[in-house]
Amino acid sequence: MNAPPKLPSVGMLIYFAICALALVWPGALLANRIEPLVMGLPFFIFWYVAWVFALFVGLVIAYRRESMEEADDD
Amino acid sequence: MTDSLLITGITLGYLLVVLAVGLRARRGQGSSLEGYVAGGRHMGLLVLFFILGAEIFSAFAFLGAPGWAYSKGAPALYIIAYLALAVIVWWLIAPYISRLGRRHGFLTQAEFLTACYPTRGNLLGLFIGIVSVLAMIPYLTIQIAGAGMLFEAATSGTIPFWLGSLLACGVVAAYVYASGLQGIGWTNLLQGVMMVIVAWFLGLATADQFFGGVGEMFREIQREAPEYLTMPGASGMGWGAFSTAILVSALGCVMWPHIFMKFYSARSERTLKRVFVLYPLYSYLLIPLLIIGFAGVVLLKDRPLDSPDQVLLTLVVEMADFPAWLIGLALSGALAAAMSTAANLAHTSATILIRDVGQHLPSLRGMDDGKALRLTRYGVVVVSLAAYLLALVNPGSLVALLLGAYGIVVQLLPMLLGALFWRRASRIGAFAGLASGAVLTLYFQFSGSTPFDWHAGFCGLVVNALVFVGVSLSVSPVTQHTPAEALGPQP
Numbered sequence: 038m039n040a041p042p043k044l045p046s047v048g049m050l051i052y053f054a055i056c057a058l059a060l061v062w063p064g065a066l067l068a069n070r071i072e073p074l075v076m077g078l079p080f081f082i083f084w085y086v087a088w089v090f091a092l093f094v095g096l097v098i099a100y101r102r103e104s105m106e107e108a109d110d111d
Numbered sequence: 112m113t114d115s116l117l118i119t120g121i122t123l124g125y126l127l128v129v130l131a132v133g134l135r136a137r138r139g140q141g142s143s144l145e146g147y148v149a150g151g152r153h154m155g156l157l158v159l160f161f162i163l164g165a166e167i168f169s170a171f172a173f174l175g176a177p178g179w180a181y182s183k184g185a186p187a188l189y190i191i192a193y194l195a196l197a198v199i200v201w202w203l204i205a206p207y208i209s210r211l212g213r214r215h216g217f218l219t220q221a222e223f224l225t226a227c228y229p230t231r232g233n234l235l236g237l238f239i240g241i242v243s244v245l246a247m248i249p250y251l252t253i254q255i256a257g258a259g260m261l262f263e264a265a266t267s268g269t270i271p272f273w274l275g276s277l278l279a280c281g282v283v284a285a286y287v288y289a290s291g292l293q294g295i296g297w298t299n300l301l302q303g304v305m306m307v308i309v310a311w312f313l314g315l316a317t318a319d320q321f322f323g324g325v326g327e328m329f330r331e332i333q334r335e336a337p338e339y340l341t342m343p344g345a346s347g348m349g350w351g352a353f354s355t356a357i358l359v360s361a362l363g364c365v366m367w368p369h370i371f372m373k374f375y376s377a378r379s380e381r382t383l384k385r386v387f388v389l390y391p392l393y394s395y396l397l398i399p400l401l402i403i404g405f406a407g408v409v410l411l412k413d414r415p416l417d418s419p420d421q422v423l424l425t426l427v428v429e430m431a432d433f434p435a436w437l438i439g440l441a442l443s444g445a446l447a448a449a450m451s452t453a454a455n456l457a458h459t460s461a462t463i464l465i466r467d468v469g470q471h472l473p474s475l476r477g478m479d480d481g482k483a484l485r486l487t488r489y490g491v492v493v494v495s496l497a498a499y500l501l502a503l504v505n506p507g508s509l510v511a512l513l514l515g516a517y518g519i520v521v522q523l524l525p526m527l528l529g530a531l532f533w534r535r536a537s538r539i540g541a542f543a544g545l546a547s548g549a550v551l552t553l554y555f556q557f558s559g560s561t562p563f564d565w566h567a568g569f570c571g572l573v574v575n576a577l578v579f580v581g582v583s584l585s586v587s588p589v590t591q592h593t594p595a596e597a598l599g600p601q602p
Contacts, residue, residue: 044203053199060192061133071333071340079328079333079340085188086398089195089391096202096388103384 049099056092060085114435121268121439122262122446125305126282129450132301133286140293147291148218148462149376158296160386161303161579164369165295165451167194168306169250170257173445176397178419180404181411187401189357192307194394196361202387204365205374207531211595212375216467220371221467224523225596227530227575228538233471235542238398239523240467243368246516247460250511254453254494255280256331256502258446261268265442266426276502279446283454284495288488292376300442302447307396309444313427316397317406320431325402331409342489355569361447363521363568398520403427457498461490467500496504511557519569521568525576530594540583548575564574 044050058064068084073085139147154162179187208223217223228235254277262275270278276334286294315325322328332339339345342353365371377383400423409421411431418423427433427441464489469475478486501509525544530538552571555561561570590597 041290052244052270053202060195061357062350065342065354066350069341071329071337074326077324077329077538079329081185081341082188082401085191086395089191089394092198093388094193094392096198096391099202100384100388 041087045099046102051097053092056088056095058093059088092098113270114438115267116202117435117490118439120443121436122265122442123278125234125440125443125446126278129298129301129447130286133282133288133454134282136286136293136297137290140290142481142484144480144487145218147217147484147487148458149212149372150292150296151177152213152376153378153379154292154296154373154376154382154386156382158300159373159382160389160393161300162292162296162373163340163386164303164396165299165448165457166367167197167364167375167393168303168396168448169452170254170261170445170449172306172397172400172448173258173261173423174420176400177404177423178358178421180339180401181407181416181422182419183196183346183348184257184344184405184408185186185342186344186346186353187404189360191352191394191397192357193360194397195365195391197358197364198387198390200362200365201374201390202384204381204528204531205327206383207290207595208290208371209374209377211445211598215553215598217376218372219463219466219521220366220368220414221463224527224530226598228526228541233498236467239520240463240594242516242519243470244460246513246520247368247463248494248501249513249516251453251456251460251494251508252501252512254449254456256500256505258453261424261442261449264421264440265428273503274462276499279450279453280495280499280502283450283457284492287303287458287495288456293460295451295458298454299451302451303448305444307448309441310396310399312399313423313441313444314402316433317403317426317431319405321410327408330404332405332586335412337407338479339405344409349564352566355566357567359521359566359572362397362524362572363517364508365442366520366524367517368463368520369455371460372462453495453498455493457495460494462495488494514556515553517567518552518571519549522552522571522575523597524572525579529579532593533583534593535588536579536584536594537583537586540579540581543582544575544577544579545579548572551575 045053065084068081070081071079073080078086145151163234176187176190179190210222211217215226217226220238220243224239226235239302258279259272259276262270262278263272264544316326318328320333329340336345374383403423403426403517407426410426411422416425428438433441465483469486524546525548526536526541529541548571551574552568555567555570561567
């Protein structure tokens with residue numbers, strides 16, 4: 038029998054959903070402007086760079102939490 | 112002339128290094144099909160990270176992506192967005208797929224789906240196999256043609272298209288033939304590093320040389336052509352088209368067989384998760400390439416290019432004042448993107464041809480491991496040769512074939528998710544969903560207009576999922592297990 042893996046916690050799923058909504062309609066509507074330039078990039082482009090980083094941070098946290106839970110299980 | 116010789120020399124040197132690394136990877140490798148196709152299910156973090164990177168960043172990264180920024184502007188960000196979201200989908204399902212593959216000996220995508228939804232005579236496997244190969248060979252052809260085009264442009268014709276694409280194709284076929292996934296892994300690592308360095312250097316150097324910096328460049332675009340910097344961009348891509356393109360690409364990404372099959376190759380589920388944690392950062396590779404495309408908006412204002420895909424080559428080779436050795440390295444980096452993707456495509460297509468399609472031939476039924484391995488290797492050569500010939504002929508229907516076949520492959524996603532997570536997923540529902548989704552996608556793809564301007568594949572996925580859920584709910588009782596949970600031990 039193949040037990041399915043544990044899904045990420047509800048908090049993580051919400052975080053993933055926020056990241057997803059930020060990158061498409063309607064979230065990206067908030068950022069649809071040129072000013073201010075951040076790190077030389079127009080704001081709309083910077084928005085995407087920033088959310089990719091936010092996703093990276095979220096995945097690091099998810100990974101660490103899962104590692105700790107597995108350590109507890111052992 | 113000496114310039115183009117120097118460029119040619121550097122690039123050929125690079126190809127030799129790739130070939131040497133690829134052939135060396137053969138050492139210490141057993142001679143099993145599992146070893147050849149899935150690296151013995153023992154691929155580590157670093158190599159797997161670069162394999163998945165190479166699979167996503169193809170010739171498109173250096174040609175198409177800057178072309179989007181140049182011709183459309185902000186909508187080009189869809190590429191970065193979909194890559195980030197694709198990682199979420201991978202995170203949720205890939206470790207499970209990896210576990211099932213290890214337990215049941217799956218090597219292809221079709222094997223997994225047909226185990227969950229068995230059909231008489233394994234017709235589903237045959238169907239998936241054929242459609243996948245029909246999607247992948249045009250994709251491979253585009254990589255090989257891209258390599259030829261890069262060679263010809265950067266060496267000012269010293270290496271003509273036919274020779275450039277033959278060189279790239281030959282090197283790839285040689286090391287994939289010899290070393291399988293190990294060869295792909297180590298060369299993808301080398302090529303990935305090359306790509307990242309070249310992309311960042313070219314992006315920053317281009318902005319610096321023409322404008323004095325990235326910020327200054329965007330200021331100038333803001334003055335001259337501000338419509339490129341926000342949605343809907345210069346060509347008026349609406350939010351609906353933009354958002355659904357992101358979603359369908361992110362969801363569909365996992366269904367590309369060459370990506371899906373790499374989940375089987377991971378050493379462990381933790382390794383896979385580590386790859387995914389780091390993966391979003393790989394999408395930053397696109398930023399400098401988009402910057403080059405944006406630079407073209409201002410620099411080529413007076414003489415627009417017929418083909419936007421030429422924007423990077425035009426700026427870097429013709430307009431910028433870069434020394435020849437640098438152009439040689441730039442060409443090598445762009446070739447790396449095309450070749451590293453091509454290697455994965457040739458390897459995966461050959462595996463699918465033998466495992467999923469070939470086993471339907473009476474003479475190949477029940478072949479042993481050694482014979483399957485031999486045939487898969489021949490398959491790599493045959494597939495590469497076919498793609499090279501197609502690149503020379505360049506039939507106009509190639510892109511249509513790619514879009515059509517890949518459009519169908521994406522429609523396998525609802526049944527895959529159902530198999531993994533849904534207890535009431537039924538075979539009949541899955542097939543009804545697949546059929547309606549595929550027909551609808553093809554219809555929208557080739558009729559050219561969709562409701563709300565949504566992506567054709569997205570419309571197909573919505574209908575597919577609704578039919579799948581509706582039919583399954585009406586026919587099948589609640590069971591204890593999802594189709595994947597219910598899989599028996601390996602026969």
